[in-house]
Amino acid sequence: MQSSTLASACNPKASVNGFSRIGLPKLHTEAVIAMALSSNFNKPFGDPSNYPPAAGDEDIRALLHRTADESAVFKHQFPPRFPISGRTYFGGLPTAPADFRWPRAPDGTPYSFMAQVDCAELPDFQLRKFLPASGVLHFFVNWDVFDGLDEAQSWPNHVVLSRDTTEPCREVRPPDDLPPCYGASNARFYFPWLEHTDRHDYPRAFARKAMTMGVVRTFAEEHPRELDGNSAGRYQQIWEEEQAAELARFYGDPVIADALPGPKDDFAARRTVQRPTTTFPAGWIDIEVFCGLFLKEVLERGIKQIERGKDAAGQPWPVDPAAVRAAYENALTTANGWIERSRSAGLTSPVPEADRMAFWSWLEEMNAAAVDPITDSRCARVLNQLSWKTVRTGAHICLSASEAASSLVPEEMMGELRMEHSVLVAGKWPRRAGRHQMLGAGRDVQGAPRRHTLAAGDPLLSDVLLLQLDTDWAVPWMLADCGVLQYWISVSDLRAERFDRVRVTIEGH
Helix, strand or coil: CCHHHHHHHHCCCCEECCEECCCCCHHHHHHHHHHHHHHHHCCCCCCHHHCCCCCCHHHHHHHHHHCCEEEEEEEECCCCCCCCCCCCEECCCCEECCCCCCCECCCCCECEEEEEEEHHHCCCCCCHHHCCCCCEEEEEECCCCCCCCHHHHHCCCCEEEECCCCCCCEECCCCCCCCCCCCCCCHHHHCHHHCCCCCCCCCCCCCCEEEEEEEEEECCCCCCCCCCHHHHHHHHHHHHHHHHHHHHHHHCCCECCCCCCCCCCCHHHHCCCCCCCCCCCCEHHHHHHHHHHHHHHHHHHHHHHHHHCECCCCCECCCCHHHHHHHHHHHHHHHHHHHHHHHHHCCCCECCHHHHHHHHHHHHHHHHHCCCCCCCCCCHHHHHHHHHHHHHHHHHHHHHHCHHHHCCCCHHHHHHHHHHCCCCECCCCCCCCCCCEECCCCCCCCCHHHHCCCCCCCHHHCEEEEEEEECECCCCECCCCCCEEEEEEEHHHHHCCCHHHCEEEEECC
């Protein structure tokens, strides 16, 4: 609405729809204003002859295909094959010549490695000529970007080009002061089972994931200004249809698979410790994750509830605080003991049957000793919730660790994992793989593709999307709030291979 019209509608001495507001009863004032706003809300302003034309479906489709750009896109290798021998992959550590220098922020903090692309492995596509013919592009990020520090977006050396040499490449040893994934202040949110362990041994590198590359046409999500604004909704619908069809050419038909069923919820089952899979805990990582989550539950909810003396409903709890607290302390000691055993045995090693039975006996004993089936941190309801969280976490870790570790992944998890490694999934599965790409039209979350547009008067200063890394449950990457990390470079810097001048944006919902 134009400001003059809004001011007129809200001015008690102004006319509304041609009628004077002077002398109207007070009770009718707000109703008249509401009528004015309602009558003008859907009415465009200015000369109708100057309105942009309304767009039909065929016009929109023609525009989409006329302005489409080809992009190099990435697909997870599932199930993974070991060893990962190619030089294009996500996570892990960079593979580079001996003279490689790990990039750092202005304060000296090392960046975290995200991905690398071997330019010699890139497919042939429309914009391929703008990228180096050979060499490896290494992509890093500084976690200050995640904390909202705007100036960190333009810090140099987020991208490093390793040129091919006669010397063999090797996996680069990370700096001793490399911060954990997501940064020291945020790692506990992404690896919650490690927060209350004796050693906060947060991972400093993501799991290494082999990726296959292909070519897909990408369409701009933004509704073009030359089309009538009333076409915006239909433009979005057609964009989704056309983009999905393009993605299917490379990724295949949407995946349909069964997710891991949740715990049984009838009255008797809710009071029973249930196994999420037939082999759980399959690997020692399952026991470490479960016990770490149990520590978090007891320390952050159970003991604090005793200190308050009330349950979540405000009722006095427990009847014997000293006894329950002593039982909690004993359970914490046992959980820490299991964690130490897990680390000594090797986290991705199989759990012997005797240890598996001893672990389950401990859970059942805690449930039997719980003083109620809802509030007590030892009750089956809580233990089952932790078990289901654990089996999902452990399956991802084992799947990416090695051939032997991947064999520990429960069969019941494979359908869910397949969907999490797929870009196109049928139905409303919320944890699909991200849409990663080089060049082309990127994902528009909070407007970064719109802001990085043609600079006035100089096409060479226009930004292009060098790489897009999307939130991806298979890595797992959680980028902002289900957002996207994008690397931008000007056309002139791209042609000059000035990758040290790349800028980054991180946006979430």
